[in-house]
Structure formats: C-alpha cells, structure tokens
Amino acid sequence: MTIQRGSASENHSKPRPKSRRRKVNHPKSGRWLWFWLGGIAMLSATIGALLANSLSSTPLMQANLSADEAAVFGGDRISGGGLRFSELTRPVNILVMGMSVLPPDVQNAPEETKNLGYLPQINSFDGLTDVMLLIRFDPQTKKLVMLSIPRDTRVEIEGHGIKKINSANVQGGPALSAKTVSNLLDGVGIDRYVRINILGVAKLIDALGGVTVYVPRDMKYQDDSQHLYINLKKGKQHLNGDQTLQLLRFRHDENGDIGRIQRQQMVMRALMDQALNPTTMAQLPNILNVVKEHIDTNLTVEELVALVGFGARINRSNMLQLMLPGRFSEKGEYSASYWIPDRDRIASTMAQYFDMQSSDQQQAVDPTYLRVAIQDSTGSDNANLRPLIRSLQKAGYRNVYIAKSWGEPLEVTHIVAQQGDGNSAESIRNTLGFGEVRVESTGNLYSDISIQVGKDWLEQKDLFE
Known part of the structure; x- marks a missing residue:
C-alpha cells in the first residue's frame, strides 16, 4: 500500500471543541524547576x-x-x-x-x-x-x-x-x-x-x-x-x-x-x-x-x-x-x-x-490511509462511540474501526502511535480536542493509531453530537 503524506492542517477542517482549561500562572515554577534539576544533579x-x-x-x-x-x-x-x-x-x-x-x-x-x-x-x-x-x-x-x-x-x-x-x-x-x-x-x-x-x-x-x-x-x-x-x-x-x-x-x-x-x-x-x-x-x-x-x-x-x-x-x-x-x-x-x-x-x-540519516521532519500521514482502531475502556456499548467515529470520518479518517479493548479502565483517553507515527497521533488529538498522545506499541496490532477511549470521552461526548 502506498502511503501519501500531507500537511495535517490540510486534512482537518473540523473545529476543535471549546477547551475547558483555564490558564494558571506559576510565577515560581521556573525557580522550582531549577531547584529540582540541581537536586537531581547533586x-x-x-x-x-x-x-x-x-x-x-x-x-x-x-x-x-x-x-x-x-x-x-x-x-x-x-x-x-x-x-x-x-x-x-x-x-x-x-x-x-x-x-x-x-x-x-x-x-x-x-x-x-x-x-x-x-x-x-x-x-x-x-x-x-x-x-x-x-x-x-x-x-x-x-x-x-x-x-x-x-x-x-x-x-x-x-x-x-x-x-x-x-x-x-x-x-x-x-x-x-x-x-x-x-x-x-x-x-x-x-x-x-x-x-x-x-x-x-x-x-x-x-x-x-x-x-x-x-x-x-x-x-x-x-x-x-x-x-x-x-x-x-x-x-x-x-x-x-x-x-x-x-x-x-x-x-x-x-x-x-x-x-x-x-x-x-x-x-x-x-x-x-x-x-x-x-x-x-x-x-x-x-x-x-x-x-x-x-x-x-x-x-x-x-x-x-x-x-x-x-x-x-x-x-x-x-x-x-x-x-x-x-x-x-x-x-x-x-x-x-x-x-x-x-x-x-x-x-x-x-x-x-535513531538519527540514521538526514531527513525532513516527518509529516502526518494523509488521514485517508491511516488505520485508526477504537478501543473502548469505559464499558460503554458501541452506540456511545458513534459520535467519535463520525467526527473522525468528517475529518477525513476513512479507515476507522472498533477493535478489542486492552481492558484497563482509563480516566484519560490514550491516542497510541502504534507504528511510531507520533505526528499523526498528535493530529488526531488536535482534531478531537482531548486525550493524551503516547508513542508506544500497546494498541491494536494492526492499526497505525489506536484510540483507547477513557472516561474523558464520556464528558466530551455531548460536544460531538
């Protein structure tokens, strides 16, 4: 299968749900960081x-x-x-x-x-x-x-x-x-x-x-x-x-x-x-x-x-x-x-x-060619996942399927770069507006990206209806 590469911004037109996070000022955070690093060095x-x-x-x-x-x-x-x-x-x-x-x-x-x-x-x-x-x-x-x-x-x-x-x-x-x-x-x-x-x-x-x-x-x-x-x-x-x-x-x-x-x-x-x-x-x-x-x-x-x-x-x-x-x-x-x-x-x-050769920074793969597995960890039925799947499909992800769950109940959704493609996982995270990107191989074996759905999806689901 030939993989076409393209810009993530070209392929994701769906606006991100409004963020619920608020900015918090930490005037002393830099001082504490240096204190911690110095302690580690000592x-x-x-x-x-x-x-x-x-x-x-x-x-x-x-x-x-x-x-x-x-x-x-x-x-x-x-x-x-x-x-x-x-x-x-x-x-x-x-x-x-x-x-x-x-x-x-x-x-x-x-x-x-x-x-x-x-x-x-x-x-x-x-x-x-x-x-x-x-x-x-x-x-x-x-x-x-x-x-x-x-x-x-x-x-x-x-x-x-x-x-x-x-x-x-x-x-x-x-x-x-x-x-x-x-x-x-x-x-x-x-x-x-x-x-x-x-x-x-x-x-x-x-x-x-x-x-x-x-x-x-x-x-x-x-x-x-x-x-x-x-x-x-x-x-x-x-x-x-x-x-x-x-x-x-x-x-x-x-x-x-x-x-x-x-x-x-x-x-x-x-x-x-x-x-x-x-x-x-x-x-x-x-x-x-x-x-x-x-x-x-x-x-x-x-x-x-x-x-x-x-x-x-x-x-x-x-x-x-x-x-x-x-x-x-x-x-x-x-x-x-x-x-x-x-x-x-x-x-x-x-x-x-592993820096084996000089190459351009890896771009996210065209969503059309990505295999995206949905792995529910919340115990919900598949109907609760349909808004998530529809949202991905509207953003251009055509090969989205439901796979067997790993089993661990998650508070936060894991967006797993199963094949090491962290940029594509980050693009999906930006499209959805929630979740945590992980570059590891704990997802569905046959996927490029596995979305291990956590409880934060249940809080966000109404925004995708």
Missing part, C-alpha cells in the same frame, strides 16, 4: 560516589570479551569528566537483553541443578534472549526511545545462517547479538550492552518494592518441566518480582510473543515512573548490590550513573516505546513461525528516532 553525583565505592571490588562485567568482540561496541566516552561525570555527552544506544537460561544452555551446569526432575533457571548469560531492546538516550532531543525486537524475528546471523534473533546470544554472546541487531537496523551503532538474567529481573523488582500494573486478563499456565506456574487475575494490582515475571512470560494469547512485548512496555513504563525519582535513586547502590551478580554489562559505573541521571530528568512524554515493524509469518510460509521485518518501515523508524 543526587546523581552522590550516587556515583557510592556506586564507585560499592562496586569497585566487583565489576558488573561478567563476560570475557575478546579484543574483536569489544571493538563491536563504540569505545568513545559517553559521560562527562570531573564534576560533570554524571552527564551524558552525546546520544547513546544501549542493547538490553533479558536472558532465560536453563541447564542445557550451558556446557557445565552447576551440580545443584542436576537430578531435580525439572529444568531450573540458572544464574548464567549463555542462553536464548527472551527480551531484546535497543534503547537510545539522547541528550540533544531530551528523548528516551526504546525499540522492542521480538525474539522470533527472522534474521541472518553472521556465520550461522537464517535463524531467530534470540539465538544470536547462544551462537556468539553479546558481540554477535549486537552485530545482528545492527545489521537488522540499517547499520545503527551500538555503544554498550546490558544482559540481565531472569533471576535478576525478579530480584530487581523486589528490590524496587514491586510494581503496580493492570493485568489485562486472567492468566493461567503450567509447565512442570520448568516449574513455571502462572496464575494471575485480571485487574490493577501490586505485583512482586515472581508475579511480574509471570505477567512478562505469559505468551498464550492471540498475539503470542507480540502480546508479551505489549505487556513488557506496560511494565517498563510503570517501573520508570516508579523508579526514576530521588527517593528510589538514593537506594540505587543497595539495589545494584542485590542484583549485580545477575547483570553483565560493559558500562562503567560513571556511564551507568549518567544514564540514570538522564532518565530521572526526562519528561515522561518524551519516553517513547516502539516495536520493530513487521508481521507474523503465514502458516506454511516457513518451517518455523517468525516475525518478518518490514525493511521500508524499519528504515523510516531508524531515520526518525
């Missing part, structure tokens, strides 16, 4: 000193990279020097891998894992990559971009042929994983890597005090061979580390691993909101001491502090969560099921969010 420096002291005898790097493997990652300094060591000096791309490692994945499994009658998770980094994220920390745009790469992505792994991308770590560790990701993403540079195994994820979440999230459905699954038991009820709740792993590992719904990526993004956002505050940051040395044996990274302590400091300063609206553009393989298309990368859309994503 806290980052304090944390850095504590980290340097607590981790000096036990570095976080577990792997023994050869010179050639180390050369895969950019060697240039990424954090400042002297009193500015806790600040990023340039955009940085970090490959984050979550590992699920069983005894058969390693050559010499620990004796305590043998003759148990089941396969336990072990503290190693040699297995398949269950989670793969490329995260860009950009001090120039003040954005944090997280690109999720499905574990079943069909790629060529150098020296090993066509395989699923999650096996790159088994074949050649973090260096081969980084090479494979770079080749997939049009040659993007990867500066550092972080590997954390599944045991460390549970400990990390427990050290953070758990996480409050909405479980989108009842989840029940049992695998006696791994002692994997998932039993979660639908609804908003506070999960400990083991329960969070159950949510993250569940794959038995209509979207399989892609549904799991959506839940990962939901948990990531909740953890970021919860963890990146001064109170939690002050506990960072203690938290890292709890999980450091389960982490392998070539980040230095100073670089780690700079990344955390950047995350603490970032506006949450500038935290973007994308997913590798692609599609499910069709039945019988290949001998195994894959996520098939979309090369054209990958190029567009990398240009827009």
